[in-house]
Amino acid sequence: MKVMILGIDGYIGWPLALREIEKGNEVSGIDNFFTRRRVREVNSDSVIPISTMQKRISAVREKTGARINFYRGDVANPSVVIDAVKKEKPDVVVHLAEQRSAPYSMIGLKQATQTMVKNIVSTLNLIYAIKDVVPHAHILKLGTMGEYGTPNIDIPEGFFEVQYNGRKDYLPFPKQAGSWYHWTKVHDSNNLMFANRVWRLGITDVMQGVVYGTRTTDINRTGLRTRFDIDEVWGTALNRFCAQAVAGLPITPYGKGGQTRGFLSLEDSISCLDLSISKPPAEGEYRVFNQFDEHYSVMQLAQMVKEVFEHDTGKEAVIRNVPNPRVEAEEHYYNPEHKKLAEMGYRHSRELKDEISIMLEDLAAHRPRIEALSDVISPHTAWKSSGIN
């Protein structure tokens, strides 16, 4: 199978490429190194050192014999996507190439606009490239569980039966995202649903939980690492908590820490995406998967990192709740459904505590790099103060 990965240089893109090569698929990819550049702009860096794309591709060639056809370019530029799709004629395109930081999108109008435009335009470009060049190819698009927000009812996988004034319909679940970034994912989902309706494109729209971890089986086998961000703009809760524990910094949940989200390990994220690739949607199907293993409150995760760290090292870790820079419910009902991937054969492979233990060990080897970033870990980007400058 020919698998094209938009955002192949990223946290998920790179280990997905390694997995698809291991599966014997032909892998190509596009990236413009947006994340590398923007992470440096906030004086941060991947805590796990990563090679250049050129070196990554050479290393893959050496270790596996596989070639990766790489295209350097911005997927918000239509000709970049269209030309690559024309050349590769992929069976599936996995779209991971969007600006992925909620805080970045909330810095101010400029970043809000850039996030909105780049993310939406990249998906439009992909829709038209697939429609006109390889109309039977599968679009596998990364969304986020954050599209749903935290409604006071169960969250279905994309669609649900609605009763209103005595009549019924099967409708998309109403979305209530919590940042401009999260809204771009909602807008993308809506645009994909429409593209499916007009042109019957086969689409998988993945509502993914928060991904954590430093390792996958393919990373372990090849030794080719993926990036790992811990700063307030580009890092995510659990990854950041582990880094804080390792560096002897307080673990800092935002606000009360009752915010509850779905989480899954990097290994399981890659397995879910790979399963979606190997079992594509039916002709003309638009399917939505909620992709996560368990839901935890941010406070539960902080406590778990503290426990595992203290157990593994014998040292003490401190939790310090800090003012929440976001506008979000800090105590709420949360019960999203996630059956579809399990029905297709997905099995959760990693226990959260074991994964935290591995992360802590991996990060301990880079403690000086984490300490050098201690200024950019604490939250500075506040939703309320996002402005025109």
Place this chain on the structure above:
Amino acid sequence: MKVMILGIDGYIGWPLALREIEKGNEVSGIDNFFTRRRVREVNSDSVIPISTMQKRISAVREKTGARINFYRGDVANPSVVIDAVKKEKPDVVVHLAEQRSAPYSMIGLKQATQTMVKNIVSTLNLIYAIKDVVPHAHILKLGTMGEYGTPNIDIPEGFFEVQYNGRKDYLPFPKQAGSWYHWTKVHDSNNLMFANRVWRLGITDVMQGVVYGTRTTDINRTGLRTRFDIDEVWGTALNRFCAQAVAGLPITPYGKGGQTRGFLSLEDSISCLDLSISKPPAEGEYRVFNQFDEHYSVMQLAQMVKEVFEHDTGKEAVIRNVPNPRVEAEEHYYNPEHKKLAEMGYRHSRELKDEISIMLEDLAAHRPRIEALSDVISPHTAWKSSGIN
């Protein structure tokens, strides 16, 4: 009150300016004449001749003594909106300055992208300009009933109570728009709802039905006309049907003509917007109005135009259903609620048949202009064939 109108040169923008001047409000406006230019690009023109903005402003000054502060610029350029808002310090900004044609958005990737980007970015610019400069000002944003699509249940005004798996929440109604243009309005609504949540901006989001007509009381009083489009890209169903009847062309509903939509006259549209201006939302309120009078199927409208035309002129009019260039249900349930404006005091002032009679008379005076456009009235822009070129 200081009223700023984005898109003051348009079909609705101009008569709204006349109304607000008549009400004694101070009126300012922004426009970049996008619609004038794009209409000419499809070899079309407003059937009712309209003056340049300069002449419009001079005529208003002569007839009413009022000054309109006009800013020529693109509202997708942040400094255009921010500078005008800083200068005017408006109490309300009415946002009518978006690309408003569904067929235009479906021509191909370039037009889809332009519609998506310009519409979304203009609303983001307005959100930030209001937030940072006049945070208590009212944003009155024009959306469309087309955001809801045609679900098989009643359509509430924006929000409804949802029961699912034994629990309840009050949620935004799921949207299912039918073109890239209509989706931009959904994305705008979502972005406005979020802006209200984070910054408590006071917002009215108007889900407006299809507007028809050539006249308002203010147009009659001042003699200052508004544009009237009839081509397949920029015209809307009822306006186009009237022009076809006048020119002796067949009236052409798309497909079976069972597509049902909410409609209202230009006079009533202006009255609803004026009512929303004079009764702004509460501090921190995001309110959604469904703004239309009656819903009709396209076939009912075609028959009504035929009847009125034959009654008024004694000549025959022919209805000819043509293949539907759109992807839409041609027979469906349709029952949207529209109580909120009525509860605020709005009363329907025009009867559809009377309004059709006036339109036919107005258009008869420009029969040669309509005949010159006969090539651009028939549908060419097909949803299915929208492509990368």
